Amino acid sequence: MHKLLLKQLQQYCKDAGLETQQAALLQAISDSYDQHELDRKVLDNALVLTSKELNERTLLLRTQLRTLSDTQDQLQKSLTALNATFDTTGEIILALDNTGRLLKSNKMGKELLPDIAKYEGKPQAISWQNVRKMLLNPWHLSEMTDALQKQPSAHIKGTLHFTNGRIFEYHSLPQLQNDTLIGRVWCLRDATEEKKIEEFIHHQAYHDALTGLPNRSFLLEKIETIIKEHPHDDKKIAIIFLDLDNFKKVNDTEGHEAGDQLLRTATKRMRNCVREADVLARLGGDEFVILIESDISQSGLMRMSANILESLAKPFLLNNHNHFISCSMGISIYPRDDTAPDGLIGKADMAMYRAKKMGKNNFQFYSEELERLALHQLEFEHNLRYAISNGQIEIYLQPEIQVSSGKIVAAEALARWIRPDGTLIPPVQFIGVAEQANLISGIGRIVFDKVCAEITRWKQQGINNITVAINLSAHEFKDADLADNIQNKLLEYDVRGDNIVLEITESLFMEDKESVLLTMNQLRAIGIRFAIDDFGTGYSSFSYLQDLPIDYLKIDRSFLIDVTHNKKKYAIARSIIDIGNHLDLQVIAEGIEDQETLDFIIQNQCGMAQGYLMYRPMSRDDFLALLLQKKAES
Numbered sequence: 001m002h003k004l005l006l007k008q009l010q011q012y013c014k015d016a017g018l019e020t021q022q023a024a025l026l027q028a029i030s031d032s033y034d035q036h037e038l039d040r041k042v043l044d045n046a047l048v049l050t051s052k053e054l055n056e057r058t059l060l061l062r063t064q065l066r067t068l069s070d071t072q073d074q075l076q077k078s079l080t081a082l083n084a085t086f087d088t089t090g091e092i093i094l095a096l097d098n099t100g101r102l103l104k105s106n107k108m109g110k111e112l113l114p115d116i117a118k119y120e121g122k123p124q125a126i127s128w129q130n131v132r133k134m135l136l137n138p139w140h141l142s143e144m145t146d147a148l149q150k151q152p153s154a155h156i157k158g159t160l161h162f163t164n165g166r167i168f169e170y171h172s173l174p175q176l177q178n179d180t181l182i183g184r185v186w187c188l189r190d191a192t193e194e195k196k197i198e199e200f201i202h203h204q205a206y207h208d209a210l211t212g213l214p215n216r217s218f219l220l221e222k223i224e225t226i227i228k229e230h231p232h233d234d235k236k237i238a239i240i241f242l243d244l245d246n247f248k249k250v251n252d253t254e255g256h257e258a259g260d261q262l263l264r265t266a267t268k269r270m271r272n273c274v275r276e277a278d279v280l281a282r283l284g285g286d287e288f289v290i291l292i293e294s295d296i297s298q299s300g301l302m303r304m305s306a307n308i309l310e311s312l313a314k315p316f317l318l319n320n321h322n323h324f325i326s327c328s329m330g331i332s333i334y335p336r337d338d339t340a341p342d343g344l345i346g347k348a349d350m351a352m353y354r355a356k357k358m359g360k361n362n363f364q365f366y367s368e369e370l371e372r373l374a375l376h377q378l379e380f381e382h383n384l385r386y387a388i389s390n391g392q393i394e395i396y397l398q399p400e401i402q403v404s405s406g407k408i409v410a411a412e413a414l415a416r417w418i419r420p421d422g423t424l425i426p427p428v429q430f431i432g433v434a435e436q437a438n439l440i441s442g443i444g445r446i447v448f449d450k451v452c453a454e455i456t457r458w459k460q461q462g463i464n465n466i467t468v469a470i471n472l473s474a475h476e477f478k479d480a481d482l483a484d485n486i487q488n489k490l491l492e493y494d495v496r497g498d499n500i501v502l503e504i505t506e507s508l509f510m511e512d513k514e515s516v517l518l519t520m521n522q523l524r525a526i527g528i529r530f531a532i533d534d535f536g537t538g539y540s541s542f543s544y545l546q547d548l549p550i551d552y553l554k555i556d557r558s559f560l561i562d563v564t565h566n567k568k569k570y571a572i573a574r575s576i577i578d579i580g581n582h583l584d585l586q587v588i589a590e591g592i593e594d595q596e597t598l599d600f601i602i603q604n605q606c607g608m609a610q611g612y613l614m615y616r617p618m619s620r621d622d623f624l625a626l627l628l629q630k631k632a633e634s
């Protein structure tokens with residue numbers, strides 16, 4: 001029994017009987033107290049345990065909370081770093097969801113593409129229609145969306161050209177969550193400057209710095225591309241190879257700067273003659289090529305070439321002097337003449353060479369015949385060289401009369417090539433070739449020799465009053481020793497200078513005027529006089545009539561053919577005679593074939609005449625016989 005209860009019972013229940021009866025009860029109560037005590041002890045124990053567990057849990061929770069807070073801090077730091085990176089990167093970054101809404105844009109995006117970045121956080125998707133309007137290459141957007149429709153998780157890239165001039169290169173990556181596409185991230189890089197530099201370098205590599213025209217590489221690639229695009233020869237391309245005549249002379253006499261200026265001016269003039277779609281390229285030096293891609297007829301090509309000839313024949317003002325150049329052109333056609341870019345240019349070049357040989361300032365179409373001619377030309381040159389050194393060059397003499405008296409006062413020496421078989425080749429067939437092949441001085445020396453020999457022969461027959469006109473080409477004037485050589489020859493034959501008239505043409509005045517004047521004055525000092533041959537057919541400028549020592553004007557035959565029936569020719573011929581007379585020059589009418597023309601020049605006070613009506617060119621012996629006959633008659 002519980003001690004406390006027993007004590008209490010002993011105090012209050014002194015009756016032994018009762019004591020016994022109550023003992024069981026008391027025992028039961030005592031047991032229940034014991035039980036209670038036990039229970040309380042168990043409860044106490046349990047409480048202690050629970051409290052301990054609670055403490056432990058609290059501790060754990062605290063630790064976990066701290067870790068969470070640390071993680072949160074770290075997360076915040078990472079986010080800040082991420083945002084900073086996001087904003088400081090030079091690229092535009094745009095994050096879009098699957099519906100095309102802009103979830104986030106970085107600072108660069110807001111700065112450079114404000115019209116797109118303004119959609120950030122908005123419920124509506126970016127309007128591609130608006131973006132398309134901002135592009136110079138809107139088709140690229142369609143290609144891109146098509147590609148994404150076919151393969152939504154594709155990694156794509158490309159270039160967008162904006163109407164404000166900026167160029168962006170982009171790449172776009174899919175954003176996946178548990179293998180599910182939830183959107184896309186777009187990175188755009190402003191490549192404007194880079195592209196400009198790239199374009200500049202490309203331009204430099206494919207263009208000529210002086211004129212800004214495409215160069216040979218560009219031209220070859222362009223032709224190659226066209227040919228590749230039309231492999232079945234279903235397209236015609238024309239190539240015009242153009243080479244300026246007399247450019248080197250301007251460059252040498254006026255300096256390189258003037259030469260450069262001439263090339264730029266010539267470029268502008270040529271540009272004006274070709275169409276927008278045609279490619280005008282400079283191969284280098286004074287060589288240009290025009291590539292005509294669009295279909296153009298033969299007559300169209302001829303018109304274009306004629307326009308170019310005309311525009312380049314106009315004077316070029318350099319260092320305050322007018323300079324005259326012309327050009328020679330050759331034309332080849334794809335696929336007729338060649339099917340390779342190099343071949344086409346080569347054939348046009350060959351045709352150009354032919355145009356040069358034919359006296360410059362003209363154009364030629366390539367043909368197989370032309371190729372044969374080029375070969376023939378080489379052979380011809382070779383034969384001419386042989387003819388010059390083997391006595392096959394002869395002179396014929398054509399009398400010139402004084403109109404008032406009808407007397408022979410002069411003769412023009414005209415070169416002839418007499419082949420061993422007796423065939424006679426006229427000068428039009430070989431003078432041009434001789435000029436091109438640097439053989440003209442050789443011919444000039446032979447003519448001069450023969451003229452001097454004839455004058456000596458006439459003298460021996462008592463004929464002293466015949467002047468002989470000798471044709472001198474501009475090429476011969478280039479020889480600095482010309483005056484000395486002529487003077488020596490006159491001394492050798494004992495011929496007076498005033499027996500000789502040198503016929504020069506207006507083309508000579510396209511040469512360096514100073515040196516021409518020097519030579520002319522040297523020759524004039526020994527009595528030689530000058531005639532302007534074919535007057536009016538060249539680049540007539542009256543200034544040289546004033547500045548240069550000229551004595552004769554020869555009216556070109558072209559102005560006298562049909563002169564009495566053609567009002568314009570009538571006016572020109574009369575004016576030339578008037579100019580000559582007013583300047584105290586002897587005027588000689590060339591190519592008089594009929595009485596009507598002779599009457600015209602008589603009426604108009606032309607001093608001298610030459611033509612088939614009076615006499616044809618004749619051999620030296622025939623001429624001497626004629627002179628002797630005239631002498632006997634007088």
Ligand code: C2E
Nearest residue numbers: 414415426427428431447471472473591592593610611612
């Ligand atoms: P050019 O100096 O104008 O000579 C006049 C040409 O007209 C000559 O032709 C002559 O035969 C021709 N002719 C004269 N009268 C008449 C006529 O009534 N009717 C026609 N249809 N023709 C007439 P050619 O001898 O054939 O000489 C042609 C050109 O060759 C000359 O034209 C001259 O520029 C050049 N030439 C001739 N000989 C020489 C030379 O020794 N040196 C140089 N550099 N050129 C020469």
Ligand code: MG
Nearest residue numbers: 412471503533
């Ligand atoms: Mg002449």
Ligand code: MG
Nearest residue numbers: 533534554590
């Ligand atoms: Mg003439």
